[in-house]
Amino acid sequence: MEPTSQIEARPITWSPRSAARVLASLAVAAALVLVSSTPASATGAGTTSGLPAEQRQEVAETEIAFASLDRSSNTFDFQAAVNAGVSTGAAERFAYGVLLAGGDIVNSAVPITLPDDLAEIAPQLKACAGTNTVSTEWYGHRVQMDSCITTRVITIIGGSGGIAGAAAYLSAAFPPVAAVAGIVAAAMAIVGGGLAICGSNGHGLVMYQVWTGQPWCTGP
Secondary structure, eight states: OOOOOOOOOOOOOOOOHHHHHHHHHHHHHHHHHHHOOOOOOOTTTGGGGSSSSSHHHHHHHHHHHGGGTTTTTHHHHHHHHHHHHHHHHHHHHHHHHHHHTTEESSSSSOOOOOOOHHHHTTTTOOOOOOOEEEEEEEEEEEEEEEEHHHHHHHHHHHTTSSHHHHHHHHHHSSSSGGGGHHHHHHHHHTTTTTHHHHTTTTSSSEEEETTTTTTTTEEE
16 A cells, blocks of 8 residues: 655754764763662762762762751851861861851861862852752752852862862752752762753753652753
C-alpha cells in the first residue's frame, strides 16, 4: 500500500550558543549518571553515597560547620566548629568562604587569612549578570546564582577553599541559601566540574536538587 503522506526529514539547525548549552547539559547529565541515584535526605547526605570517602567527609563536616556560623552577623566561630567535630583543615576552608563574603572569624588560635589563589578574587566583582534566587519547588530545590557568585564559587571549589569554602561563601554572600545549605554542599560536591560548564555563558547558573534523584545544573 502506498503511503498517503510523507514527512520530509530535515536536519535540525542550532545556533552556536544553543548547541553549546545543549552539549553542556548533556555532558553534566552523563557525568551524573555515573553516580548512584539515591533519594535526597533533608541534609543532603543521601545524595553523596556515590562520592569518594574524602568528599563525603568534606560535605558532612561542612554541614556541621554551618552550626557555628552566626548568619545575623556573618561571623564564624572557628573553635566551636572544631569542638563539634570539624577538622582543622575543613574549618579553615569554611572560614575562607566566610572571609570572601565579607564575614569575620572568631576564636581561632591563629589569624585566618586567605591563600593567594583566593585573595586574587577577594575584590568585589563588578557588572554582575543574572540573579540570585533560592526556592523550593514541587520537584525539589532550585538555587540560581548570578555571574559574580558563580565565578567565585567555581574558583573556591577548584582552589584552596574546596566544597566547605564554596558552601560557606555562597551561604554568607546570599543568606537565603542557608536554609538549604547542607543540600547545596552535597550538590556542589556531586556536580563538581560541571559547575564551570553550566556557568560558561557568563550569566551565572542554576542548580537543581530533586527530591528523588541526583542534582544537576544548567545555564540560566
